[in-house]
Structure formats: C-alpha cells, structure tokens
Amino acid sequence: MIFDSYEAFRAANFTPKLCILGSGPAGITIARKLGAAGIPVVVLEAGSREFSDDSQDFYRGSTVGDPYFDLDITRLRFLGGSSNHWAGWCRVLDKQDFEPKAWAPDTGWPISRADIEPYLNEVHDILELPDFRPDVSISDDIRWVQLIKSPAVRFGEKYADELDKSKNIAVVLNTYATELAGDGRRVTGAKLWSNGQDAGSFTADYFVVCTGGLENSRLLLWSNQRSNGGVVPNAAALGRYWMEHPTFEGGNAILADYGEFEVDATNEAFFSPTLAAMERLKIMNFGIRLIETPYAGIKSLVADLACTAPDMAEWVAYQLSQNLRCAAQLYVAWEQAPQASNRIELSKTDVDHAGVPRIELHWKKSEMEHRTLLEGLRLFGTTLVEKNLGRVRIADWIVNGGDYPTNEELAGHHHMGGTRMGTDVTKSVVDANSKVHGMDNLYIGGSSVFCTSGECNPTTTITALACRLGDHLGKVITV
Amino acid sequence: MRGSKPQSRRIMSFFTRKMSRRTIMQALIALPALSLFRRLSDADRPNADPDAIVEVNGWILKRSDLA
Numbered sequence: 001m002i003f004d005s006y007e008a009f010r011a012a013n014f015t016p017k018l019c020i021l022g023s024g025p026a027g028i029t030i031a032r033k034l035g036a037a038g039i040p041v042v043v044l045e046a047g048s049r050e051f052s053d054d055s056q057d058f059y060r061g062s063t064v065g066d067p068y069f070d071l072d073i074t075r076l077r078f079l080g081g082s083s084n085h086w087a088g089w090c091r092v093l094d095k096q097d098f099e100p101k102a103w104a105p106d107t108g109w110p111i112s113r114a115d116i117e118p119y120l121n122e123v124h125d126i127l128e129l130p131d132f133r134p135d136v137s138i139s140d141d142i143r144w145v146q147l148i149k150s151p152a153v154r155f156g157e158k159y160a161d162e163l164d165k166s167k168n169i170a171v172v173l174n175t176y177a178t179e180l181a182g183d184g185r186r187v188t189g190a191k192l193w194s195n196g197q198d199a200g201s202f203t204a205d206y207f208v209v210c211t212g213g214l215e216n217s218r219l220l221l222w223s224n225q226r227s228n229g230g231v232v233p234n235a236a237a238l239g240r241y242w243m244e245h246p247t248f249e250g251g252n253a254i255l256a257d258y259g260e261f262e263v264d265a266t267n268e269a270f271f272s273p274t275l276a277a278m279e280r281l282k283i284m285n286f287g288i289r290l291i292e293t294p295y296a297g298i299k300s301l302v303a304d305l306a307c308t309a310p311d312m313a314e315w316v317a318y319q320l321s322q323n324l325r326c327a328a329q330l331y332v333a334w335e336q337a338p339q340a341s342n343r344i345e346l347s348k349t350d351v352d353h354a355g356v357p358r359i360e361l362h363w364k365k366s367e368m369e370h371r372t373l374l375e376g377l378r379l380f381g382t383t384l385v386e387k388n389l390g391r392v393r394i395a396d397w398i399v400n401g402g403d404y405p406t407n408e409e410l411a412g413h414h415h416m417g418g419t420r421m422g423t424d425v426t427k428s429v430v431d432a433n434s435k436v437h438g439m440d441n442l443y444i445g446g447s448s449v450f451c452t453s454g455e456c457n458p459t460t461t462i463t464a465l466a467c468r469l470g471d472h473l474g475k476v477i478t479v
Numbered sequence: 480m481r482g483s484k485p486q487s488r489r490i491m492s493f494f495t496r497k498m499s500r501r502t503i504m505q506a507l508i509a510l511p512a513l514s515l516f517r518r519l520s521d522a523d524r525p526n527a528d529p530d531a532i533v534e535v536n537g538w539i540l541k542r543s544d545l546a
Contacts, residue, residue: 251537377539378534378539381538381539382532382539384539385532385539385540385541386532391538391539391540391544392538392539393536393537393538393539394537394538394539395537396537398537399537
C-alpha cells in the first residue's frame, strides 16, 4: 500500500508493529524483509514519489572545515532516497575493514565480514549483481579488486509496484518524522509533519531510523535534545565519527602493456593495498582507479608525452585536432580515519520549514589521510616498477604537501558514521544488532552505523546490513 | 608583421617537412627525461643499483630508467 498523505494512511486503519523512517535502500530492504515475514510495517517517507525543490530544501545545511558539497545536493529526499542518484558501483567492505588497526584509533567493528556474508546472495538479487570475483594479488602490497558497475537500482522505481500491492507494508509519502519522543528505555512516539503542516503523533512497538548518513544523526540529536536524552541515553558519540571517501586525481601512469590489467567496460581497473602494507606504512585503506586511454600509433605517443610535458602535448594534440590525455589517469579514493571531531551538529540559527534545526557538518581531513594518499600512490608506483608494468607520476600538490584542489571530485557523496556500531557506549551509538544502546525498541539502518568506511562505495554493505537487521527484527518481533 | 608565422611555427614547419611525426614525437618524449636526469645527482654513479627505486619530480622510477 502506498499513501500520498498521513491522513489517507490513518483512514485505512492499518496497524503496524514497526515504523521505518525513510525509504532509501536500507528502509525499503528492511520493510520487504519484514513484510515477507508477515510483520505489518509502515514506512514514513518525507518526500513524495518524485524529486521536488520544496522537499530538497529541508536538506539545506552548512559545512565547517574542508570544502564539501552542498548538503541539499549530496542526497535526495523522495521515494527511494539517494538511490535515485547513485552511480551503481558495488563492492562489499573487505574483511580487513572490520578489524581493529593498532595504528588507527577507534577502528574495528563489533561484527565481522562473516556476519554479513550470509546475506550477500539476497544483496545480489536486490542490486542485480553478478557474483563478485576474488581479489588478484599484484604484489605483496597491492591487489587488483573488482568494483562492479551495476545498473544502479533505484529502489523507489524498482519496488513501487511490489510495495503498493503488499498487504503487510504501508508506505506513507509526504510524511516527515520531525522528532522521536522517548523515556530513556523506549521510543514512545514520533511527531509528524505531513503535506506542509503538523500532523500529530504516531506510535508503534518498534522504530527503525533509516533517513540517511547525515539525517539519522540530525533526527536523533534533535529528538534527544527535545526529550532530555530520552531517545539516545548514551549520546557521547551521537553525530560523531562522521566519514566520507575523499576523492582526488592522484597522478598519471604510463603502462608497458594495456592488456596487463583486466579493465571493465569503461577501461577502468581498481587497486587496493594489502593489510600488511597498510600496517607497515600505518595508513588507511584506499582505492586507486586507473583509467586507461588505449591510443594507438601517434596518438599513443602524444598521450605518453602528456605525462611528461603536458604543455607541449597540448600543443601537439591541438595540431592533430585530438583531445589526448596522459596514457592513464589515477584517481584515488581513500578511507578516512574515524575521528570524533568530524561530526554533525545542529545549527543554532537555522531551521527548516518544520522548525527542525538544520545540519552544521564539521569535516576536516587529517594528516593521516594525506599520508594514505601519498604513500598509497608510492606503493602502487613501486609495484608497477618492480613488476615492470609501467611508471607512475604522483601529482605535484601531493608530493609537495600542498592544499587539496577545490575543483576536483572532493569526495564520493558517501555519508558514513554518526551513529556508529560498537560495544563502548562512549564511542558508539548502536550495538552489534544496530539497536540503540539502552533502548529496547529503537534501531538504526544505513551507513550511519559504519564504524569505519573502508575504500569502497557503501550501498552494497548498507543493503547487506539491512538484510541482516531485517532478519534480526523478524526474530525479535512477535505478531 | 601581418600574415607572417611566429618563429616557433616556422621552425616546426621546417622539421615536419624533414622528419616523420613519429620521430618528432619520440624526440619530444625524450626531452623531459633529460630534465629528470639532471635532477638526480648520483644517477651516473658506477656502483648505483640499477634496479633501485627512485622518486624524481613525482615519478616513481627504476634507476636504470635514467641511464
């Protein structure tokens, strides 16, 4: 069932056991799992079926620290959430991403990769993926890794018919949960805003917050403030340890043989470090994206020249009426070390139309991240030399410790952390089952529970964790 | 002077008449390597390990690349 307003939903007299806030990949996946288990679920979606400027305006916010995307363009607020603009790149966090690292404080999850592996078959069906292939060792330090470029499932489009026909799932559009109320043990209700006005309160036995890697923290910070700590009783880490995947062009490469590495349909190959290399260099995980430009003949020569003498190459390329670039470009996306100072706060001056404070995102890259970028490229370059596969040139600003460019990708639009998973209540918000510490009926879905970010795009892991949480809730909830 | 080519264009025109494009390109590619060579003060040491990894101007190279 899909309702266009909260009023229409109320008129239907549907009584859910569980309320999910948000209809992105996590929310829809959990709803489908529970619906299939015969548990009545309501999904409250703040936006409508389509994009609208009015809805996006609720996502405006500000950033303090390093340059970042506008907060109302880096995510989407309508049915399907940010799956409506994701690129479809898929990979699950590595086994090593879940493990604590002595050289990086506050790393390590309370679960392992083995805990989500049983759900990967479901994930493959949901995201329409072929099987992942194992990593290929290039050297003791570097491995070729597969990153599948999937059809980019738009969860709203893909599942709208199924949700509409479901007897156990009600999706209520244009209904924004502005705050949760709680007594320090249980969430007692949600205050709603529907179609531009106060819509009263709603309650269910269980709540799952799946509003996204920025909005989960915002909702819970505001709810906790309004209920004097009654929603997240252990709030020391709430909003903190927020992470992204900084992404920059790291340099160029000349390859000895374009056929040496397996590339995908867009001539790209991906490489990551081994755990031993990370430990030796005391760096975080990273992904190097090598984009081949397989020219032949004179074009190949110009492309090679572009690596060493870009101005001359530009002139020659102009003479040839060709837009040729260095033989291969290297883009690097890397794992940020978790830092409590990278955090989501509530604005003290700016609120949305429903009166909820907007986000003030505090985000800054650390010295370890520059080291990860530089040493990662050196590691890759050294591997190419030792294996005689090619030569790498690292961009000047990286070698010289210059400022990060502001005209590049900046980051991946990957919003992680803020309500991280853990056992220490001073450094985490949810337990290994994604249940908020100290609360009996409040769970969190999505990448805000990530303890560390790894190097890969998060949607595949989000979906796997959502399958796991749906499975868990199906066992906890009795109908 | 109106209608005349810049000097660099006239020089290039001369070379392009006398040499193939491939030869010109190979020469151009070799030029930056000379620059790299000058920056590596011990590149021509007789005892230097030719397989050693060196970093010059951002390039990750084998020392023998510079010989």
